[in-house]
Amino acid sequence: MIHTVRxxxxPNELGxxxxHEHLCIDLxxxxxDPDTILDDIGGMEEELRYFKASGxxxxxxxxxxGMGRNATLLRKLSETTGVxxxxxxxxxxxxxxPDQATKWGRDQFAQHMIDEIKNGIDGTDVYPGVIGEIGSSHYEIKPIEEELLTGAGIAAMETGFPLTTHTTLGTMGVEQVELYSALGLPMxxxxxxxxxxxxxxxRVLAVVEAGAFVGFDTIGKINYRPDADRIKTICLLIERGYGAQILLSADLTRKSHWHKHGGIGYDYILNEFIPRLKETGVSDEDIRMMLIDNPAQAFSRKGST
Known part of the structure; x- marks a missing residue:
């Protein structure tokens, strides 16, 4: 099963x-930078409706x-929009x-996540469905990040929950895999x-060869990398037989990413990127796999100990 805010x-109902997205965030x-605050509830609803109208x-x-999470608001948004x-x-x-966690060790991180999984987020009756996004820095895993990553892995193994990570500019993905392999987390x-x-x-191939899913989740952020290059790597992974491990999203975190402020919106992948994949020769079957089948697999709760 997959645990949503409602x-x-x-898994077949996920669609x-x-x-990997953010609707309500404050960095x-x-x-x-005030651009890194998403707190416009009407704007969230509007952007979600664009997303839904596009499929x-x-x-x-x-x-x-620590990032501005609001679980109660997420449930309201889901109820209002049907997403x-x-x-x-x-x-x-x-x-x-957040300040209270800056001195924690792996066991404290793990227990906090397990408590939220079992008892709800921030004292609410809204339950998480994923552990994440758990991050490492640019070309390094800092000591506190190693404790956090390890704690997240412990929580994932105890609960069977999926674990999704952040790699700064794509670095340290192989090292994250090595950390979790040594810990015993199923890939x-x-x-x-x-x-x-x-x-x-x-290095991307090394991650999928280990058995993990990979997030192609900053699509449309061409200030980092042209989408044409993302498409080439996606095609390579499909050709090598790893299409079933690719997940797509845009990772919007700024006001300037929303339609109402001139940005690409959460529907960019469906309206712009998917047509480009098709033009490149990616099959409808592979596109369905990346948009529907792979998330259903990735975000299903696995057997827990």
Whole structure:
């Protein structure tokens, strides 16, 4: 089953899913930029309606503790728009951890996530469906991040929940896989994020060869990498037989990403990117796999110990 903010659903009911997004977020404490605050509830509803009108049915909302998470609002948005939303438990990365967690060890991180999975988010009756996004820094895993990543892995193994990560500019994906392999986390529970920002295809291949899912989840952010390059890597993974491990999304985190402020919106993948994939020769079957089948597999709860 898959746990959404409105309760559990069968994986087959998830539908077309954007696998790594933010609707309500506030990164301004660290970034000092009001553009990194999404707090316009009417705007959230409007953007979700664009997404739904384009065929979107589900979204994994990976805003967690310290990033401006609002679980009660997510449930309201899901009820208002009819889009399935999956909420997250966990923490992001240094320096975005809330003050109370900056000195925690792996066991404290794990217990916090397990408590939210069992008892609800922030004292509410809204339950998370994923652990994430759990992050590492640019070309390094800092000591506090190693504790966080490990704690998230412990929580994932105990609960059977999927674990989705952040890799800064695509770096450290292989190292995350190595950490979780050593811990004993089944690779089909792991989604290594932002691998569309990793321009080293061999390292992306190493992640999928290990058995993990990969997030091509900054699609449309051409200031980081042209979408044409993302398409080339997706085609390579499909050709090598790893299409069943690819997840798609746009990872919108700024006001300027929304339609109402001139941005691409959450429907960009469905309206712009998917047609380009088809023009490149990617089959309808492979597109369905990436949009529907893969999320259903990735975000299903696995057998827990």
């Amino acid at each position: 309760g559990q659903i069968d 077309v899913c954007s696998a 301004s404490r660290i970034k000092k 979107g049915q589900a979204m994994v909302e990976v805003t967690n503790d 399935h939303l999956i909420a997250s438990t966990g923490f992001y990365k240094d320096p975005f951890l 089909n529970q792991l989604i290594v994020g932002h691998q569309d920002l990793n321009q080293d295809d061999e």
